[in-house]
Amino acid sequence: MNKEYTVPTWEPGVKQLAPNVYAYIQAKATWYWSNAGFIVGKDYVVVVDSMATVGLTQRFKEEIRKITNKPIRYLINTHHHGDHTYGNHVFAGATIISHEYCRHEVTEAGMMDPNLLNTIFPEFDFRGIAATPAHITFDKHLTLHMDEREVKLVHFGPGHTIGDIIVYLPEEGIIFAGDFIFLYSTPLGMEGSFAGWLKNLDAMTKLGAQAYVPGHGPVCEIEGLNLCREYLVLVRREAKKRFDKGMTVDQAARDIALGQFSQWPNHERILLNVERLWREFRGEDPTTSKLNITEAFLRMDAMAKGRRVVAHDYD
Numbered sequence: 252m253n254k255e256y257t258v259p260t261w262e263p264g265v266k267q268l269a270p271n272v273y274a275y276i277q278a279k280a281t282w283y284w285s286n287a288g289f290i291v292g293k294d295y296v297v298v299v300d301s302m303a304t305v306g307l308t309q310r311f312k313e314e315i316r317k318i319t320n321k322p323i324r325y326l327i328n329t330h331h332h333g334d335h336t337y338g339n340h341v342f343a344g345a346t347i348i349s350h351e352y353c354r355h356e357v358t359e360a361g362m363m364d365p366n367l368l369n370t371i372f373p374e375f376d377f378r379g380i381a382a383t384p385a386h387i388t389f390d391k392h393l394t395l396h397m398d399e400r401e402v403k404l405v406h407f408g409p410g411h412t413i414g415d416i417i418v419y420l421p422e423e424g425i426i427f428a429g430d431f432i433f434l435y436s437t438p439l440g441m442e443g444s445f446a447g448w449l450k451n452l453d454a455m456t457k458l459g460a461q462a463y464v465p466g467h468g469p470v471c472e473i474e475g476l477n478l479c480r481e482y483l484v485l486v487r488r489e490a491k492k493r494f495d496k497g498m499t500v501d502q503a504a505r506d507i508a509l510g511q512f513s514q515w516p517n518h519e520r521i522l523l524n525v526e527r528l529w530r531e532f533r534g535e536d537p538t539t540s541k542l543n544i545t546e547a548f549l550r551m552d553a554m555a556k557g558r559r560v561v562a563h564d565y566d
């Protein structure tokens with residue numbers, strides 16, 4: 252293993268990617284630290300994703316307000332996970348747009364118990380979060396014609412979850428990739444499909460964008476997308492060998508050597524990734540073969556804390 256490898260750091264905050272197009276980047280890419288974005292038009296603003304808590308979303312909104320006072324007319328959700336939707340209601344009055352499956356999950360699964368979230372992730376204050384579903388949904392494509400600008404919302408099929416979309420600006424060559432790209436934090440594939448995720452990355456690559464805004468991590472070029480792909484390919488290949496040998500999910504998760512990715516934070520997500528892959532190798536349909544998320548989070552939390560103790564002992 253490369254002991255020299257250190258995970259890079261990056262500048263957080265609002266980052267202008269093109270005239271009137273901005274990414275909002277967090278300093279960390281770990282649990283619940285998610286990125287977002289916004290596009291300013293002549294008369295209104297389009298926001299891409301809310302944040303995990305009311306406070307974080309308010310801070311994001313304040314950053315938008317430093318740049319424009321125009322009304323926020325649309326809020327796009329790239330997928331249903333809480334770190335992209337729990338703060339939706341902070342943009343009250345905006346019309347929310349998502350993939351139909353994202354709406355289904357926000358409506359049906361709702362949100363995790365804020366008390367449980369506060370216990371597992373004590374650095375956040377989850378009070379006041381809400382499940383606020385989209386007003387407009389679509390399946391494959393939807394284009395917002397924002398003045399002369401095209402804002403394309405595209406769903407290439409199941410990937411990180413069943414209902415992820417990307418927000419693609421063809422003129423500017425910018426993709427808000429949502430959680431299709433985790434950069435410098437471990438990709439989380441507990442829903443959706445690894446095979447589908449890789450297909451999504453291929454489809455995205457063909458668009459030839461200049462800049463990608465990951466759901467977690469710094470704004471990147473194609474190399475960032477490829478690094479995320481490398482993790483997915485490695486884990487799928489190594490998991491398959493262990494699946495064929497008849498190992499359990501826990502055995503395989505502990506056995507797979509992650510190389511440089513072992514330095515990426517939240518490597519305990521390997522447990523959920525292997526769990527998902529086991530279902531995929533058995534040919535189960537991800538829309539019906541769901542993990543019990545609460546149980547999975549607790550298992551993973553135990554694994555993370557177990558490992559932290561070990562790591563600390565050898566510091």
Ligand SMILES: [Zn+2]
Pocket residue numbers: 330332411430466
């Ligand atoms: Zn996600």
